[in-house]
Amino acid sequence: MVLRRLNTGSPVAQLRNEMDWLVQDFFGRGSRPVAPTAAGFPALNVWEDGDSLFAEAELPGVKSDDLDISVMVGDLTIQGRRSTMAGEGVAFHRQERGAGQFNRVVRLPFEVDAQRVEASLRDGVLLVKLPKAESAKPKKIAIRAAE
Amino acid sequence: MTSETKEPQVQETPTAEQPTNSGLAYRPNVDILESENELTLVMDVPGVERDSLDIDFAEGVLTVQARVAPRYAANQRFLLREYGIGSFYRSFQVGEQIDVDGISAEYADGVLRIHLPKAEAAKPRKIAVKVAS
Known part of the structure; x- marks a missing residue:
């Protein structure tokens, strides 16, 4: 698995054969068009806690060597491929499992610390942990007592 | 074009979705391949641990059940939720016709492979023609 951390503003537009927006429903900040339902492969579940954003995808049969995950200028990109197991003298009676290349780009709803992004692949489930940048973490606001 | 229509193996x-002990279950995607010696089922079951797989073959019916442990808290809120x-x-x-004793399965990376070897009687046979002396 290649984990790229790119903070430089490279021209990403050409990479995007599809684009989704994550919406942060918080004071309307970053409110962009909602992700379309048929957003592409792989399907993603995304959630957060106070410190990190988590993105999870089901990628059965994808080897970590065939996965390329990168974070750059506010986008998380998951690229990879899954190969078929066709062979000599083998006939398909049924073929439901997709194969080939995939590329998914998701706009992150807030700034993350790209240096500390981690990814794991277990039993065909990919989990990407994206620690929030300090500026994106929730802050406790102390309330001063009125005089 | 051949006029022989081979029945699917x-x-x-008929009941595609069957309730398990704990309600409805997802229907995993499957590839079915046939070679000279066996039928192979390849099934996507991401998130399943090996010990949670239950494969059963009885009276010509192959059944696969796989439990998936929850990965989020029950009340988890999502920014994006595209699959369950x-x-x-x-x-x-x-x-x-399957050689039941020869059935085997392997599991890796969320993919289950089940090998169903054909019974001897069902294998194609090459008949050697002896030279008449």
Whole structure:
């Protein structure tokens, strides 16, 4: 698995054969068009806690060597491929499992610390942990007592 | 074009979605391949641990059940939710004669492979022609 951390503003537009927006429903900040339902492969579940954003995808049969995950200028990109197991003298009676290349780009709803992004692949489930940048973490606001 | 229509060797059992012990289950995607010596089922069951797989072959019906442990808290809120998580269930009627004792399965990276070796009687046979002396 290649984990790229790119903070430089490279021209990403050409990479995007599809684009989704994550919406942060918080004071309307970053409110962009909602992700379309048929957003592409792989399907993603995304959630957060106070410190990190988590993105999870089901990628059965994808080897970590065939996965390329990168974070750059506010986008998380998951690229990879899954190969078929066709062979000599083998006939398909049924073929439901997709194969080939995939590329998914998701706009992150807030700034993350790209240096500390981690990814794991277990039993065909990919989990990407994206620690929030300090500026994106929730802050406790102390309330001063009125005089 | 051949006029022979071969019956499919493996057919889905009529009830595609069957309740498991704990409600409905997801129907995993499957590839079914046939070679000279065996039928192979390849099934996507991401998130399943090996010990949670239950494969059963009885009276020509192959049944696969796989439990998936929850990965989030029950009240987890999502920024984006495009798929659900739950157990997998699927069963097939296998028409071909199978060497039941020879059935084997392997599991890696969320993919289950089940090998159903054909019974000797069902294998194609090459008949050697002896030279008459």
